[in-house]
Amino acid sequence: MTNMTSHIHCQNCSMAALCLPYQLDQEGMARLDTIIQRHKPIQKRDILVHAGAPLKFLYAVRSGSLKSYTIDDNGVEQIIDFHLPGDVIGFDGLSENEHRSYTQALETSMLCEIPITALDELAEQMPGLRRQLWRLMSGEIFTSKQLLGTLNNRTAQQRVAHFLVTLAERFKERGLSSRSYRLTMTRADIGNYLGLSVETISRILSNLQQEGVIEVQNKLVEIIEPLRLREMAQ
Structure with missing residues (x-):
């Protein structure tokens, strides 16, 4: 390059x-x-x-x-x-x-x-x-307004689902996998960004994994059911 x-x-x-x-x-x-x-x-x-x-x-x-x-x-x-x-x-x-x-x-x-x-x-x-x-x-500017809408109008689970979906879309734009990607930010960073506690982030990720929507291994996230995750983000 x-x-x-x-x-x-x-x-x-x-x-x-x-x-x-x-x-x-x-x-x-x-x-x-x-x-x-x-x-x-x-x-x-x-x-x-x-x-x-x-x-x-x-x-x-x-x-x-x-x-x-x-x-x-x-x-x-x-x-x-x-x-x-x-x-x-x-x-x-x-x-x-x-x-x-x-x-x-x-x-x-x-x-x-x-x-x-x-x-x-x-x-x-x-x-x-x-x-x-x-x-x-x-x-x-649009992304900033979208974040405000996410924080104001969505439940904690919807916020996390929306964050994962948005990341997937951004990785896809870059020619990378939208189904499997690594979180370089900590759970504390994600919580800070979404206005949620670290415990809430961890609990929701665990729940999504138990429901078979995603698979989480340390920082690696695999989206098993992307359509369902997108529905949860709405």
């Missing part, structure tokens, strides 16, 4: 269809390549960005996974998103020109570093890139 230089070649990246190069032609991808740099690998628990730090770059996830969270005045963490390959991190900082949340690696992760100033200049020249930026930002 990369060569020995510091540049990332979008044409050869398996995540290009989900990321900034979406619907760009070869010339457009080549121009985008000129500003994208390889960020050094970050290890599990490393912090990529801190809330309040100046927004200089967007980060596209090439491999691995991360979580974004805020910390309130009482020091309480609230997870607001999980990032998978193809996702772009940093849109929440565009309004104030500074990061609004912390982002931490859940496992060893590789990222593309995209300078904001250069990206803005390039987007002015390339309508396709500008449209993709709008598309990605729109998707992030």
Whole structure:
């Protein structure tokens, strides 16, 4: 996916269809390549960005996974998103020109570093890139509203089922299995994200397994009855 230089070649990246190069032609991808740099690998628990730090770059996830969270005045963490390959991190900082949340690696992760100033200049020249930026930002806003709906209108079991279904859909978009995948986040992270206790998360996963809907082995989840799980998420 990369060569020995510091540049990332979008044409050869398996995540290009989900990321900034979406619907760009070869010339457009080549121009985008000129500003994208390889960020050094970050290890599990490393912090990529801190809330309040100046927004200089967007980060596209090439491999691995991360979580974004805020910390309130009482020091309480609230997870607001999980990032998978193809996702772009940093849109929440565009309004104030500074990061609004912390982002931490859940496992060893590789990222593309995209300078904001250069990206803005390039987007002015390339309508396709500008449209993709709008598309990605729109998707992030929709996901945030969907999460609020999940927390407000669903039971605990529906929240967990919806989380598992959504993850399955995201993995499928990335050409991975939607029936069997690994949870890189802890049960505590899932509970924090869904507004549920760790005990509730563990109990619901056990119940779903006893009912034959899923099979859970440590962090590996296998969806046995995807249609039934989807019904439970409604």
